[in-house]
Amino acid sequence: MGFFDFMQEAIAIDLGTANTLIIHNDKVVVDEPSIVAKNVRTGEVIAIGKRAQQMHGKAHKDIETMRPLKDGVIADFQSSEQMIRGFIKMIPRKRTLFSPALKMVVCIPSGVTEVEKRAVVDSAEHAGAKDVWLIMEPMAAAIGIGIDVLEPKGNMVIDIGGGTTEIAVISLGGIVCDKSIRVAGDEFTDNIKTYMKTRHNIAVGDIMAEQIKINVGSALTELKDPPANYAVHGRDLMSGIPKEIIVTYKEIAGALNN
Numbered sequence: 255m256g257f258f259d260f261m262q263e264a265i266a267i268d269l270g271t272a273n274t275l276i277i278h279n280d281k282v283v284v285d286e287p288s289i290v291a292k293n294v295r296t297g298e299v300i301a302i303g304k305r306a307q308q309m310h311g312k313a314h315k316d317i318e319t320m321r322p323l324k325d326g327v328i329a330d331f332q333s334s335e336q337m338i339r340g341f342i343k344m345i346p347r348k349r350t351l352f353s354p355a356l357k358m359v360v361c362i363p364s365g366v367t368e369v370e371k372r373a374v375v376d377s378a379e380h381a382g383a384k385d386v387w388l389i390m391e392p393m394a395a396a397i398g399i400g401i402d403v404l405e406p407k408g409n410m411v412i413d414i415g416g417g418t419t420e421i422a423v424i425s426l427g428g429i430v431c432d433k434s435i436r437v438a439g440d441e442f443t444d445n446i447k448t449y450m451k452t453r454h455n456i457a458v459g460d461i462m463a464e465q466i467k468i469n470v471g472s473a474l475t476e477l478k479d480p481p482a483n484y485a486v487h488g489r490d491l492m493s494g495i496p497k498e499i500i501v502t503y504k505e506i507a508g509a510l511n512n
């Protein structure tokens with residue numbers, strides 16, 4: 255430990271389409287959905303993370319909830335910056351006389367363009383970082399699950415997130431080949447929402463659709479150990495009143511197969 259270490263602090267951020275995680279002193283200190291709630295008239299940020307997620311679909315017309323990232327990259331620069339700033343404030347830290355310089359390591363999808371990289375660096379700098387380092391998500395995932403990435407041996411990593419699916423082969427400390435597809439978990443959630451609307455005539459929110467996916471989502475129509483049927487709550491589009499229907503994994507497998 256150096257003499258000036260108290261003047262510097264390092265954090266790692268996984269800025270994801272669905273969730274943002276911050277690691278500080280080897281511990282996950284922030285794990286929140288990447289959602290911002292804003293007052294559309296004044297532009298003021300009302301809430302971020304879980305609190306903003308709870309407001310989704312329930313707010314009046316002056317409050318808008320949005321996701322600043324799309325397909326793993328920054329779609330709304332200002333909101334991303336406000337969100338990062340807010341999450342950094344959530345880190346439990348010792349109070350010191352000086353506020354230490356922040357060193358940030360940020361994960362990015364392997365398929366991003368130079369412009370998209372620049373947007374991440376700028377956002378992090380505006381949110382208070384003195385030094386910003388970028389790391390490819392598959393490399394971070396491989397290190398995180400304990401693979402010795404420096405070995406002369408190929409290891410394949412597949413990271414299915416909310417907006418991107420990253421597939422990479424890692425060997426000798428580098429990415430040998432990779433593919434980043436801008437289709438991931440959130441697309442399945444959207445498919446379920448559309449299916450509920452067209453097949454059952456009920457409108458379900460993002461949270462309900464995600465719960466259906468988590469509880470009875472399946473890629474196969476025949477499972478050895480099938481999950482129990484799931485009660486879906488939504489708004490009947492014809493009558494406008496709440497309705498409950500029971501869905502099976504077989505039905506959802508069909509919906510995801512489209």
Ligand SMILES: Nc1ncnc2c1ncn2[C@@H]1O[C@H](COP(=O)(O)OP(=O)(O)OP(=O)(O)O)[C@@H](O)[C@H]1O
Pocket residue numbers: 269270271272273274325326327414415416417418419438439440443464467468471
């Ligand atoms: N048990 C589960 N079964 C199926 N899907 C799940 C489950 N738990 C989470 N998910 C889905 O995983 C996705 C979120 O994953 P993750 O937090 O890794 O994404 P992210 O890192 O924010 O996104 P990206 O890496 O694409 O920017 C969401 O679509 C969520 O619905």
Ligand SMILES: [Mg+2]
Pocket residue numbers: 268270271391415416
């Ligand atoms: Mg991710």
